[in-house]
Amino acid sequence: MLAVAIVVTLIVLLFARDVSRAAHNASGPRRSENLSFAAAANALVTRENLFDQRLDALLVGGASLSRPVFAARLDQLNGVLQGWVTTANQLRRPLLVHAVNDTLAELTLRRVAAYQTLLASVASKLSLPNPGSTRFERDPSPATTLTSTSAAWNVARFSLVREPGRAHLDALSNVTASSATAMSLSALRGSASLALVRSVAISALRVSPSALPSTPGSMLLPPVTSLRLGVSVTNRAYALQAVTLIVRLVPHAGPRAAVQRVLHATLTPLGSYAFVPAPIATVASEHATLTLRLVGAPGGAALTHTETYQVVVSPSGNG
Structure with a gap:
């Protein structure tokens, strides 16, 4: 043409x-x-x-x-x-x-x-x-x-x-x-090939500072005062998709309250997006549960929609 x-x-x-x-x-x-x-x-x-x-x-x-x-x-x-x-x-x-x-x-x-x-x-x-x-x-x-x-x-x-x-x-x-x-x-x-099947997934997690070697599902951190995360999510469907990422850290004991970050984005068709929540404060020797939950569309078979980690912050070594 x-x-x-x-x-x-x-x-x-x-x-x-x-x-x-x-x-x-x-x-x-x-x-x-x-x-x-x-x-x-x-x-x-x-x-x-x-x-x-x-x-x-x-x-x-x-x-x-x-x-x-x-x-x-x-x-x-x-x-x-x-x-x-x-x-x-x-x-x-x-x-x-x-x-x-x-x-x-x-x-x-x-x-x-x-x-x-x-x-x-x-x-x-x-x-x-x-x-x-x-x-x-x-x-x-x-x-x-x-x-x-x-x-x-x-x-x-x-x-x-x-x-x-x-x-x-x-x-x-x-x-x-x-x-x-x-x-x-x-x-x-009514076409099967044109039908929209919404599906999103958590595709990658980056932790700063880098976690120490540990068992799957665990996150062993050096003695740091904050935890920085980068969470990549992927849209597996050819359609715009609004999603919400909920990041929640719940200490197992002590006076510290749970911390939650809620982030929103619209994913492009077959596209990915990297969420970078605000840093989460931590203390030495802390034990907590970190949960990442993606909301907006089904995760689909073999796709990750929720991830949970047992977080352990190493002792400071002082004294």
Whole structure:
């Protein structure tokens, strides 16, 4: 589609050049303008029809794709739309007979808004990340807009057939509108490969100062006055995931109260995040239980959701 975009840009530039020349050419300026516009408009319509076919294929056959691949396809499609806006605005001037170029520009902008709304809606229904920012207000009925705009253009495209140059303007297709039905989207939501299975895990723990050699589940520390932790967590699902990490140190005896740290983060799809709680005070010869608990989604089979350590701080050695 990049090659098509480059071709469209060149055609639009040629259209502008021909318009400039026509202003100084007494013979048939309208013919030149009409034919130049037709070439640029047909290139834009070709891009829109190709997009229509690609999105339709994704909605109809995307149930077999994985979540990352499906999301990437949505992102790619969304990225194409900004080029339409640029091209449509370039075609507005000079205003041709029946305002056909202004009509195409306005219809294209409405279609961009409809497509952006549709892409965001599909992503939302599948709990996928939004495919990108939108520059237009949300269209409350994108399928209806796609149908009405394609019908409007398929009437307006005959505006130049009896004008100088007898320019032919191509028709807009409209296959996505029928695919963007509740039935089609329910098929995507029912896909096993697109189903969201939330799963998070504690993937690594860093302790400073480094713990001394000890048995599994134990943490033998040198005689220090504070314990610093770094806790890495991993999102195993392709979806944004809010999580909360609760770090709690409970002394076994003595006057010291339990210490708790609560931290929050939103993990990116298949991403990891390192929590760094504020240091926790310790005293020499202290015995305590350290618990790390991750909240927000199931841990899943063989994944760590909670870790517990028996902490022993070595005596100071003084006296």
